[in-house]
Amino acid sequence: MTTPIQMTPPQASKKPVPPAQKEDAMLLQKEMINRNYHELATAHDRGKKVAATFVPGNLNELVMCFDFARSLPETNALQNGMRKKSGKMIMDAERDGHSEDVCTYVKADLGMMLGGEVGPTGEPLPRPDLLLLSYTGCFTFMKWFELIRQKYNCETTMLHVPYQGDGKISQNMRDYVVKQIKENVIPSLERVSGVKFDIDRLRQYMKESAKAEDDLVQVLQSAKKRPSPIDGYFGAVYYIGPIFTAFRGTTEATQYYDVLRREIEQRVREGKGPITPEGEMAEEKYRLVVEGPPNWTHFREFWKMFYDEGAVVVTSTYAKVGGVYDFGFRHDPDHPIESLAEYCLGCYTNLNLPQRIDMICKYIDEYQADGLLINSIKSCNSFSAGQLLILREVEKRTGKPAAFIESDLVDPRYFSPANIKNRLESYFQMIKQKRTVAAGAVH
Amino acid sequence: MSQTVQQIMERCQALFDDLNFTSVKEWKAAVPGRKAIGFMPVYVPREIIHAAGMLPVGIMGGGDQLEVIQGDAYYQSYICRIPRSTLELGLTGRLDCLDGMLFPSICDVIRNLSGMWQILFKDKYVRYFDVPQNYQDGVGGEYYIHEMQVLRDDIGRIAGKPITDDALRASIAVYNENRRAVQELYKYRATKPWQAPTSEVYLVLRAGMVLPVEEHTQLVRDYIAATDAVARPMRDNARIVLTGAFCEQPPLGLIKSIEMAGCYIVDDDFMLVMRMLFDDVVETGDPLDELSKSFLHRSMQTSSKYDEFKKDKGKYLLDSTKLNAGEGVIFAAPSFCDPALLERPMLQAVLNEHKIPYTAFKYAENTGQMAPIREQAGTFADSIKLWSAA
Numbered sequence: 001m002t003t004p005i006q007m008t009p010p011q012a013s014k015k016p017v018p019p020a021q022k023e024d025a026m027l028l029q030k031e032m033i034n035r036n037y038h039e040l041a042t043a044h045d046r047g048k049k050v051a052a053t054f055v056p057g058n059l060n061e062l063v064m065c066f067d068f069a070r071s072l073p074e075t076n077a078l079q080n081g082m083r084k085k086s087g088k089m090i091m092d093a094e095r096d097g098h099s100e101d102v103c104t105y106v107k108a109d110l111g112m113m114l115g116g117e118v119g120p121t122g123e124p125l126p127r128p129d130l131l132l133l134s135y136t137g138c139f140t141f142m143k144w145f146e147l148i149r150q151k152y153n154c155e156t157t158m159l160h161v162p163y164q165g166d167g168k169i170s171q172n173m174r175d176y177v178v179k180q181i182k183e184n185v186i187p188s189l190e191r192v193s194g195v196k197f198d199i200d201r202l203r204q205y206m207k208e209s210a211k212a213e214d215d216l217v218q219v220l221q222s223a224k225k226r227p228s229p230i231d232g233y234f235g236a237v238y239y240i241g242p243i244f245t246a247f248r249g250t251t252e253a254t255q256y257y258d259v260l261r262r263e264i265e266q267r268v269r270e271g272k273g274p275i276t277p278e279g280e281m282a283e284e285k286y287r288l289v290v291e292g293p294p295n296w297t298h299f300r301e302f303w304k305m306f307y308d309e310g311a312v313v314v315t316s317t318y319a320k321v322g323g324v325y326d327f328g329f330r331h332d333p334d335h336p337i338e339s340l341a342e343y344c345l346g347c348y349t350n351l352n353l354p355q356r357i358d359m360i361c362k363y364i365d366e367y368q369a370d371g372l373l374i375n376s377i378k379s380c381n382s383f384s385a386g387q388l389l390i391l392r393e394v395e396k397r398t399g400k401p402a403a404f405i406e407s408d409l410v411d412p413r414y415f416s417p418a419n420i421k422n423r424l425e426s427y428f429q430m431i432k433q434k435r436t437v438a439a440g441a442v443h
Numbered sequence: 444m445s446q447t448v449q450q451i452m453e454r455c456q457a458l459f460d461d462l463n464f465t466s467v468k469e470w471k472a473a474v475p476g477r478k479a480i481g482f483m484p485v486y487v488p489r490e491i492i493h494a495a496g497m498l499p500v501g502i503m504g505g506g507d508q509l510e511v512i513q514g515d516a517y518y519q520s521y522i523c524r525i526p527r528s529t530l531e532l533g534l535t536g537r538l539d540c541l542d543g544m545l546f547p548s549i550c551d552v553i554r555n556l557s558g559m560w561q562i563l564f565k566d567k568y569v570r571y572f573d574v575p576q577n578y579q580d581g582v583g584g585e586y587y588i589h590e591m592q593v594l595r596d597d598i599g600r601i602a603g604k605p606i607t608d609d610a611l612r613a614s615i616a617v618y619n620e621n622r623r624a625v626q627e628l629y630k631y632r633a634t635k636p637w638q639a640p641t642s643e644v645y646l647v648l649r650a651g652m653v654l655p656v657e658e659h660t661q662l663v664r665d666y667i668a669a670t671d672a673v674a675r676p677m678r679d680n681a682r683i684v685l686t687g688a689f690c691e692q693p694p695l696g697l698i699k700s701i702e703m704a705g706c707y708i709v710d711d712d713f714m715l716v717m718r719m720l721f722d723d724v725v726e727t728g729d730p731l732d733e734l735s736k737s738f739l740h741r742s743m744q745t746s747s748k749y750d751e752f753k754k755d756k757g758k759y760l761l762d763s764t765k766l767n768a769g770e771g772v773i774f775a776a777p778s779f780c781d782p783a784l785l786e787r788p789m790l791q792a793v794l795n796e797h798k799i800p801y802t803a804f805k806y807a808e809n810t811g812q813m814a815p816i817r818e819q820a821g822t823f824a825d826s827i828k829l830w831s832a833a
Contacts, residue, residue, distance in 0.1 A: 097791065099776075099784040101521070101805075106785065135576065139550050142576070142749055143785035149753050150789050158576055158749055160583070163548065165557055165571025172593075176586035180577055352571070353558025378521045381781060385526065386555040388517050389562060406519065 020277035020300065025260035026238040032256065033079070034121055036070070036246045041123035043069035049193050052128035052148070055322045057136025057161050057344035059185065061205035061249035061331065066193035070246035071128060073144065077108040079120035081296030081410030089115060090411050103140045103379040104411040106147065113151060130192045131156040132185070137163070137349030138382040157188040161344045167355045169345045177341035203333040205249030210330040212243055215257035217325050222264050223314040224367050227284040229267035231274040232367075233313035234303040237294060244322030249331075276307040285310030286431055289363045291317045291356075291390060292375040292383050295407040298415045302407075305421050309428050314367040317360065320348040349382045357393045364398045370431045372402040373424075379409045401434055403427035448643070448669045451662065455646035458653055459695070462509055462532065466653050467500050468540045478601060480568070481538060482545040483529065483553055484690040485747055486719040487572050488734050491595050493656060494614040495602040500541060501652030501716060504528045507694040507809040517559065523779040524807045525691035526556045533564060542601060543568030545594075549690055549747040550782050568601055570594065576749040578739045587738065588731045595731070611730035619723040621656050624663040626718070629710065631667050633767040636707035637677040638670050641685075642699045648714050678705070681824035684769040685711040686760055686790070687776035687783040689745050693806050700813040701773065705824035709767040712745060719743045746782035757793030764799055770827045773820065774803035800827055 022030075043050050051068035053059065055075065063070055080086045089111025090104050096114060098107050112118070112125070119125035133145040133156055142158075149156045159180050162173045186197050219239055223232045230236065239260060247253040273281040277300050288306075290313045295302050306313065320326070324346050332339035344350075351359070360372060372394050376384045391402045405423050408414035458466055471477045479498040482489070489499040505511060505528025514531035532538050544567060546557035557571035573590055575583030599605040628647065632639040647666050651659040685701070689712040701708065721741045725733040744750065744759035764772060772794055776783035787803060794801050802823040804816060 097788045099787065099805075101779045102781055102784050139548075139554075139747070140781055140785065143746070143782065146750060146756065146789060147785065150756060150792060153753060156753075158751070160576035160749070162573045162586070163554055163571060165546075165554075165573065170593075172586060172589040176575075176577075176582070179582045179585070183579070183582055184577065352561070353555055354561055356558075357562075376519055378519075381522065381551040381555075384519060385522055385552040386517070386559050388519070389559050393562060 018278070021275055021279050022238075022277075023263055023275050025256065025263050028256055028259060029238050029241045032242055032247060032252060033075075033245070037119050037121040037123055037125075040069050040071050040126060041119065044126050049129040050126050051130045051132050051189075051192075052145075053132040053134055054136070054141050055244050056138065056347040056349055057134045057159070058244075058248075058322065059132065059134055059159070059181070059340055059344075060246060061202055061209055061336075062181070062185070062340060063132065063189065064205055064249055065197060065201045066189045066195040068130070068189070068193060069126075071125065072245050073109045073148075074105050075245050076112065076120060076125065077105040077410050078296045080108055080112060082299055083120055084297065084412070085120065086111075086297060086410035087412045103144075104409050105379060106140060106144045108410045109144070110147060110151075127152050128154055130154065130188065132159070132189075133157065134159040134161065134344060136161040136344050136347045138380075140382070155188065155192055157185055159185055159344070161350065164345065164350055164352050164355065167352050169342065173345055174338065174341050177344055178337050181337050181340060199336060202336045206331040206333040206336050206339065208251055208254045209243075209249045210333070212248065212253045212257040213323070213325045213330050215261040216240070216243055218261050219257070219264050220315065220319060220326060222268055223312075225268055226368070227271065227273040227281075228287065228312050228314050229264050229272055229274060231276070231303075231306075231313050232319060233290045233294065233316035234276075234299070234306070235274050236316060236319040240319050240322060274312055276303065278304070278307070281307050281310070281312060283310050284312050286428055287312060287314045287367065287369045288371060288373050289313070289315055289360060289367065289369045290373050290375060291360060291387065293318045293321070293377050293380060293409060294375065295377075295415050296410050297412040298417065301417060302415075302420070305417075305424050309424070311424075311428065313373075314369055315363045317348055317356065322347065324348055324351075353386050353390065357390055357397070360390065360394050361397050364394070364400055369400065370435075371400040371427075372398075373427065374402065374404045376404060376406045377409055378406065378414050379411065401427070401430045403430070446665055446669055448666070448673065451666050451669055452643055452646060455643075455650045455662075458650045459646055460508065462505060463537055464500065464540050464653060467498060470498055470655065471540060478542040479540055480543045480545060480598065481541040482572075482716070483547060483549070483556075485547055485549050485715050485745060486574065487545050487547050487716065488591060488594075488738075489656070489716065490611060490614040490618050490724075490730070490734065491591060491598055491606065493617065494606045494610040495598045497542075497598065497602060498655060501714065502529055502532070502538070502544070503649070503652060503692050503714070504808050505532055506692065507696070507811065509809075511809075521779055522552055523691055523777050524809060525777070526552050528808060529556065530559070530563070533560070541567070543570070545570050545572045548573045550780070552781075553690070568597065570597065574738065578751060580736065580739065584732075584735045584739055587735045591731045591734060608730055612726055615724045615730055615733065616726050617656055619726065621651070621660045621663075622717065622720060622723070624660045625651075628663050628667055629718070631671070633709045636680070636682065636709055637675050639667075640702055641708040641711065642695060642702060643670070645695065645698055645713055648717060651717060652714065679828070680705050680707040681827040682707050682709045682768055682770045683773050683824075683827075684709060684760065684764050684767065684771075685773045685775055687774050687780070687787065688713055689715050689747075689783070690780060691777035691808050693775060694808060694810055696813050697775070697806055697810060697816055700817040701820045704817045704821035706773070706820055709769050710763045712743075715743055715745055746786035757790045760790055761793060761797060761799075770800070770831060771823060772799060772801040773823065774801060776803070776805055778805045778807050800830065
């Protein structure tokens with residue numbers, strides 16, 4: 001079932017934007033995210049402490065054990081990007097001395113603070129009582145919280161998650177993360193919150209996480225069907241919203257993923273394609289795997305370039321940035337701390353380049369994709385450095401065509417619609433041509 | 444007969460200019476079976492490589508003389524230059540003399556380059572070398588000791604024999620001597636910057652990236668002796684600390700331009716691998732444990748390392764400026780260098796608090812236009828002199 005809703009019209013466009021259609025689960029997740037912003041806005045009035053932490057490698061279940069309200073700066077930045085607010089914030093941060101070369105998530109966040117600490121929904125965003133720097137797969141996170149700490153002078157706890165340089169998680173890496181959680185993170189959370197750690201509470205949250213993760217995987221893997229009932233990139237950002245942020249481990253999230261899974265199963269039964277902002281996609285012409293985060297400032301315009309051409313993204317690496325669940329990992333209530341360590345170590349951007357290439361090749365095979373599209377993000381070296389080699393290797397190994405476009409996360413100055421559209425159209429032509437050649441070879 | 448400054452500099456310049464790493468090849472050829480391991484900035488415990496009888500070789504990018512063709516094909520325009528030129532060196536066979544490459548944890552670009560190297564140079568030993576961001580002996584220390592042990596085992600395998608504790612202790616002693624020599628050079632320059640221009644000091648340090656450490660220690664001491672023997676004119680230059688150049692190196696012309704513009708560089712963060720550990724590593728006891736303790740408790744503050752407390756931010760820079768009688772700070776960061784550029788506003792805030800003047804610019808290792816930098820540095824030096832006169 002779908003319901004039309006009114007999206008905020010883009011500032012840059014003069015034309016009125018028709019109401020976007022969304023699945024019920026998409027609406028539900030929006031409601032959850034908005035509610036979290038309200039909870040954050042009122043947290044201090046309600047006597048609650050606020051923890052800020054990052055999406056990849058977040059310890060949401062653990063943080064909930066201490067009754068913290070949870071703020072995720074990347075989510076704040078992307079929400080501001082989608083609401084067309086980030087451009088000014090970035091420029092404000094640059095005027096305040098931050099380089100034009102660095103991550104725009106960071107600058108959007110710092111710009112938001114300069115602008116009076118008002119969150120994406122218009123409600124105030126409270127100053128965090130604790131910066132939980134769970135530092136997975138991105139060096140910028142470390143600098144980001146050092147920058148916030150310098151401004152707010154709040155307590156910061158570091159969880160250093162080593163990178164999988166050798167393409168595996170060693171026992172030493174696991175022990176290091178576990179030890180930090182036990183000896184540094186939990187004592188800090190206890191000290192700042194005044195709440196004593198209860199491991200059974202953690203186990204309970206993790207049981208919920210595992211259920212939601214099962215459902216999420218079923219939803220994401222439904223795209224192996226033809227036609228795919230979902231878009232595994234543009235649509236998936238709605239699906240991953242709750243589990244990658246403040247909701248993993250809550251019963252709300254479990255319910256959300258149950259509703260979502262049922263909705264998608266129904267679509268599969270009915271043989272329907274994905275829901276786009278302009279309704280159900282009529283014909284699935286191209287099946288793509290996408291590597292790299294989306295652009296948020298022109299999200300709908302970007303998506304439209306795909307669905308107008310009948311292109312569906314069957315799976316994406318970005319949908320694994322807050323946890324790679326489709327190869328079997330689940331939060332394990334029987335080994336809660338070890339499982340949190342394993343989760344942090346396994347996030348997508350913590351994988352080395354050969355692992356990322358293996359994963360993409362596997363996706364192309366399992367999802368019967370026509371090829372790989374890389375959306376290279378100026379802000380994000382963690383994703384972007386090495387992507388041109390990924391492209392070559394994937395083409396070489398799969399024989400499927402790959403293409404490369406460039407944009408940014410939340411800086412509208414780096415979204416060039418004409419260039420991107422041009423490249424996408426050429427890419428679709430290339431896929432078509434390859435198909436014709438392949439069909440010719442068969443006959 | 445002792446060498447003159449000119450002779451020493453000619454040798455260092457030749458080593459610096461040689462993008463074919465001839466000295467490394469010659470060192471290997473001198474004794475059959477010798478091996479060399481490359482490493483990128485910022486820090487690896489070179490003692491482990493040395494203890495295996497191998498030559499650690501610092502790969503600092505391709506500089507401004509290398510035409511990057513293949514390397515550019517692997518990177519978007521918004522990625523810094525050092526990974527491109529390093530790939531170019533590798534893809535053109537210039538690094539064939541290396542039997543392995545270490546990629547220390549410094550930023551996402553170098554981190555990902557380790558994976559690229561695994562794919563592109565399948566016959567070479569490649570390791571991403573992580574250092575702890577947790578500085579407790581029982582937590583980060585244990586992790587780090589284990590990581591060093593893995594490196595020690597790997598290098599021992601490549602060498603064909605395990606690295607003993609005694610060999611490691613001996614290497615620690617050799618590197619302690621080198622650290623002392625480099626510190627002497629830095630102290631000498633801070634005391635008499637007109638006697639040891641940074642354009643020379645830099646080349647002396649760069650020689651240490653390719654020479655055996657014992658030879659480099661001697662070279663540093665020879666340079667100090669040679670330059671001290673001949674008085675040079677003292678100028679009324681501004682004394683500045685240069686920071687941000689810890690990974691991709693500025694072209695030598697840029698260092699010269701800063702000096703020509705009226706600045707004496709009295710401290711910098713070039714090639715931190717030589718000064719990362721502040722003082723001697725204990726030469727007795729468990730060698731990996733001692734290397735770990737030095738890194739955790741007595742090592743340089745730099746952007747790729749986490750500062751545990753807010754009060755620590757900028758402490759090294761501030762202390763160095765005061766200790767070396769610095770009158771200002773130049774932030775010289777490579778374009779698109781996340782660690783340096785994200786760190787910069789925090790360091791600038793600390794300098795503001797202490798009323799220390801600064802200026803900032805970006806460069807790439809192949810920056811060719813020095814006039815704007817000379818003008819900026821000159822204006823900065825003039826303003827320091829004017830302000831201090833007032």
